[in-house]
Amino acid sequence: MSYELVAGFETHIELATKTKIFCGCTTKFGGAPNSHCCPVCIGLPGTLPKLNREVVRYAIRAGLAVHGEIAEISKMDRKNYCYPDLSKAYQISQLYAPLIIGGYVELSNGRKIRLHHIHIEEDAGKLIHQHGDTYVDYNRGGVPLIEIVSEPDIRSIDEAREYVEKLQQVMRYIGISDCKMQEGSMRCDVNISVRPKGSEKLGTRTEIKNMNSINNIAKAMEYEFERQVDLIENGGSVVQETLRYDDATNTTSSMRSKEDAHDYRYFRDPDLVTIHVPKDVVEEIKAAMPELPADKCRRYIDELAIPEKDAQLLTKYRKISEYFDKACEGVKSPKTVSNFIIGQIFRRTETEADKEIFDVAVTPEQLNELVKLLDSGKIRNNLAKATLEKMLDSGKGALEFISESDMGxxxxxxxxxxxxxxxxxxxxxxxxxxxxxxxxxxxxxxxxxxxxxxxxxxxxxxxxxxxxxx
Known part of the structure; x- marks a missing residue:
C-alpha cells in the first residue's frame, strides 16, 4: 500500500522589537545569563504585565503579508503548565481570540498552504544542559513571539522546505524579525501523520518540537514518515505524542504524550486588557508595507523583462532587491544591471549570509552610472566589466577608471x-x-x-x- 505524508507547522518567530512583550527589558540576543530580565518577565508575585503596542503592530504586518484577516477584537489567555524555563508556571498567549485569522502561503507549484491563525505570545526561558546539570537562562523569557499555525496542507518534504523558506523570506522582507534559526529567532514544531493515498481521513499525528534548521526539518520528517509507515504495516498504531529529533543519530524519540488545548487549562488573562485594532490602524500599517517578494518578482519578469530564474535570485533577499531597484533608475536595460549583480557582484558575495547583508563596495548609484555609460554607447561591455572589477576592489566610481579617450x-x-x-x-x-x-x-x-x-x-x-x- 502507498502512503501519503500529511504535515502542518506551528512556526514561532521572535519579533524584532527593542523591548519585551510585557516589560521594558531588552530583546537583544546573547548577554550574560539572566541579565536581560526583571520581576515582570520572570513573573515575581505582585508584578503586572503591560502589552507592548509595537508587538501588536508587528504581528499585524505579518498577518497582512500572508493575506490574513486582522481581528478587530482579540484577547490574551493564560496557558498553564509547569516547566523550569517558565518561572511563573503559565505562558501568556492567545487561544480563543487570536489577532490574525486565516491567510495562506503560496508555493511555487501553485498550491496554497492555508493558515489557521497567527497569535502573539511570550517566549519562555532557555534550559542549558552541562555535565549532568541543568541551568536556566531567563534572558529569552518574555521576548515577543508570533506563532503561525498552518492547516495540515503540506504533502511532501519539498513543500515543507519551501513553506518554511517562504515564511522566513517574507518575515525578513517586512522587517519584523531576522528569522535566524541558528539563534532561535525562528523555530518550527512539525505535526506529521500518514494515511493511505486517496484517503481523506487524517491519521494520528505526532509533533516534532523546536526544529531550528531547515535541513534538520527535512531529515526529521523523512525519518518520522518512514517510522510511522513501518509501524502501521507491521500491525502497530501511531501514538499521539511529542517528539524530539536527534541530528546525531537522525532519529526521533518520545518526550511526552501529546497535549491538547484542554490539558493547558486556558483562561482569559485577568491582568491584560482587550486588544482593539481599528480599521484605520490596519490601513495605515498596510500603506507602510514594503513590496512583497512574490509581487516584486512578478514585476521584474513582466515589466523589466528579467528572466524568471534571475528575478528569483534578485528578490530572495530584500537588500539585494532594493540595491537592484536603485541601480536600475533611468537605465535603458535593467537586464544589464541584473547581469552585473548576479555575475560579478555575486562572485564577491559567495555565502547566503553575505547575500543577506549585501555589503558591497560599489553603491547602486555607482553601478547605475556605469550602466548608463554602457547604454549611451560611450563604452563597450568588455570595458564596463573590467571597470566594475576595479570599482569592486576600490569602492571608487566608474569615471575614476575611464578616461575621455576611452569614451571616444x-x-x-x-x-x-x-x-x-x-x-x-x-x-x-x-x-x-x-x-x-x-x-x-x-x-x-x-x-x-x-x-x-x-x-x-x-x-x-x-x-x-x-x-x-x-
Whole structure:
C-alpha cells in the first residue's frame, strides 16, 4: 500500500522589537545569563504585565503579508503548565481570540498552504544542559513571539522546505524579525501523520518540537514518515505524542504524550486588557508595507523583462532587491544591471549570509552610472566589466577608471589597423576559420577588443576581419 505524508507547522518567530512583550527589558540576543530580565518577565508575585503596542503592530504586518484577516477584537489567555524555563508556571498567549485569522502561503507549484491563525505570545526561558546539570537562562523569557499555525496542507518534504523558506523570506522582507534559526529567532514544531493515498481521513499525528534548521526539518520528517509507515504495516498504531529529533543519530524519540488545548487549562488573562485594532490602524500599517517578494518578482519578469530564474535570485533577499531597484533608475536595460549583480557582484558575495547583508563596495548609484555609460554607447561591455572589477576592489566610481579617450570610441582607420594586426598576428586562427571553424573568428575579435581596451564595436570588428580574410 502507498502512503501519503500529511504535515502542518506551528512556526514561532521572535519579533524584532527593542523591548519585551510585557516589560521594558531588552530583546537583544546573547548577554550574560539572566541579565536581560526583571520581576515582570520572570513573573515575581505582585508584578503586572503591560502589552507592548509595537508587538501588536508587528504581528499585524505579518498577518497582512500572508493575506490574513486582522481581528478587530482579540484577547490574551493564560496557558498553564509547569516547566523550569517558565518561572511563573503559565505562558501568556492567545487561544480563543487570536489577532490574525486565516491567510495562506503560496508555493511555487501553485498550491496554497492555508493558515489557521497567527497569535502573539511570550517566549519562555532557555534550559542549558552541562555535565549532568541543568541551568536556566531567563534572558529569552518574555521576548515577543508570533506563532503561525498552518492547516495540515503540506504533502511532501519539498513543500515543507519551501513553506518554511517562504515564511522566513517574507518575515525578513517586512522587517519584523531576522528569522535566524541558528539563534532561535525562528523555530518550527512539525505535526506529521500518514494515511493511505486517496484517503481523506487524517491519521494520528505526532509533533516534532523546536526544529531550528531547515535541513534538520527535512531529515526529521523523512525519518518520522518512514517510522510511522513501518509501524502501521507491521500491525502497530501511531501514538499521539511529542517528539524530539536527534541530528546525531537522525532519529526521533518520545518526550511526552501529546497535549491538547484542554490539558493547558486556558483562561482569559485577568491582568491584560482587550486588544482593539481599528480599521484605520490596519490601513495605515498596510500603506507602510514594503513590496512583497512574490509581487516584486512578478514585476521584474513582466515589466523589466528579467528572466524568471534571475528575478528569483534578485528578490530572495530584500537588500539585494532594493540595491537592484536603485541601480536600475533611468537605465535603458535593467537586464544589464541584473547581469552585473548576479555575475560579478555575486562572485564577491559567495555565502547566503553575505547575500543577506549585501555589503558591497560599489553603491547602486555607482553601478547605475556605469550602466548608463554602457547604454549611451560611450563604452563597450568588455570595458564596463573590467571597470566594475576595479570599482569592486576600490569602492571608487566608474569615471575614476575611464578616461575621455576611452569614451571616444574608435575611428574607422584605427579599427581597420587593429583588425589587420589581429589577422596578421594570428595565422592559425585565420586558417581554422577558412577551414570552417566558425568559433575561430571570436578569438580574432577578442584580440581587437583587448588591444582597443574595449572601445571597438565587436560586431563591426567581426565584419571587417571577415572582409580581410576574404
Amino acid at each position: 570610441g574608435l575611428d574607422e582607420n584605427a579599427l581597420n589597423d587593429l583588425c589587420k594586426q589581429a589577422v596578421e598576428s594570428n595565422p592559425k586562427a585565420v586558417e581554422d576559420y577558412k577551414n570552417g571553424k566558425e568559433k575561430a573568428i571570436k578569438s580574432l575579435v577578442g584580440n581587437v577588443m583587448k588591444n582597443s581596451r574595449g572601445k571597438a564595436d565587436p560586431a563591426l570588428a567581426e565584419s571587417k576581419i571577415k572582409e580581410l580574410i576574404g
